[in-house]
Amino acid sequence: METSILKKVYIFSGLSEEELEDVQKITRTKTFNKGDIIFFDTEPYLGFYITVSGLVKIYKISKDGREHILHLINPYNTFAEVPLFENFGEIREDAFRYPANAMALEDQTKVVLIPARPFTELLAENSRISLKMLSGFAKRLRHLNRHIEEITLKDVTKRVANFVLSEYINKRKTKLDSTHSIRLNISKNDLASYLGTILETLSRTFKKLQEEGIILVEGRTILIKDFEKLKETAS
Amino acid sequence: METSILKKVYIFSGLSEEELEDVQKITRTKTFNKGDIIFFDTEPYLGFYITVSGLVKIYKISKDGREHILHLINPYNTFAEVPLFENFGEIREDAFRYPANAMALEDQTKVVLIPARPFTELLAENSRISLKMLSGFAKRLRHLNRHIEEITLKDVTKRVANFVLSEYINKRKTKLDSTHSIRLNISKNDLASYLGTILETLSRTFKKLQEEGIILVEGRTILIKDFEKLKETAS
DNA sequence: CGTAACCTTGATTAAGATCAATTCTCGTGG
């Protein structure tokens, strides 16, 4: 692993080459294939991870097998940092467990492990990282707030419409692509699980929105036909 | 406002008397009555708050009036700190808004406002506060994760059973009270909204659990009749 | 070209929301 990768990770941006090397020294890189488990929520906590390539899903499973996806982690984003800080003040029985399950969604998903102990020592010396992490946590909290809001206050149609809309707006920000479409990088099954529903219901909802002339679904590509109506439906 | 109050707030614990006074200087105390709004999610961000007495609910409202409670904030806990850190790196259009609504649930609810600007300056000088805040955020993230898990993967009966159970376990930890009961400090309407359901459904669920001989509901007091069955139901 | 993963569609069911009518509880003023 090279420091050039770490540089692209938000919490390490702004560190000197020396500092980056200090971090780099303690890391361990692992590669996973599609469907491989990175960790279960029952495992002892080793440290947090950075996705370098591929895609990772963070999810929970109920007793009877229903799954819900909490986050999808794209390259250069971190996951499972929460337990690092939970036992600063008091000791909690679940502090040394991973808070959810993590699975690779693509072949050749590379992740970097940052072991907990050495990293906390690094943190104590470098307060800049703390502020970055605070900022990262704030973003995640905001994301979870929105997620809860979506799931508890909106029906499936609104959630789907809103998902397409935000993906589109997000794409416009980053990519130079003038087509009025988005491309899913996950299966519809996973998307359903992320939106708090099941595959069949998602399929029907797509069909309905298509019949209303709002979108056009072709495999993993979704074409937006009527932007205004889409916004309206997302409410 | 006195520094003795601040001392009890997690993120300020461990600060020197001097440091506490620095914080104290920038605070502003406000008192609210039951039902009063502390802030709306449409308001510009002034800073974060500490509950000193009473109870505060943090909630979202949908277009058609449905409400969902995200957090209940007890004395000496903070709320609305997230926006403080969202704009450290990049600028976001919604960074300077409160992320949800806040309402006082009891008369004489006292809160302390910590204005954003002076506080961030204080943060830059005092890295110990950052670590405490990270720990606080970690707790909140864990809480939201659980909350999402509850709402998406469990039915209302399980959620109610689990709520009673955790309240009971929580009580045993803090209070010296050997009765096998809990006392709600919020209305059943608010409890329903917190559990992602509505008053009628909660009422029926309590009735069902009562008929099964698991609990006994008398106003705001819930007596646990069969601890094992309760655990089993909470799954 | 065969098979497994992925997706669609239909029929049915179940959980919980909504609507509506009472009842309970408790604080306040007569």
Place this chain on the structure above:
DNA sequence: CCACGAGAATTGATCTTAATCAAGGTTACG
């Protein structure tokens, strides 16, 4: 001390959404 009224809670009848069950179709890929 009682009566009133408002807010809180209960209960019943009905409706809606989305989950479940089941079958078949499509796509991708070795």
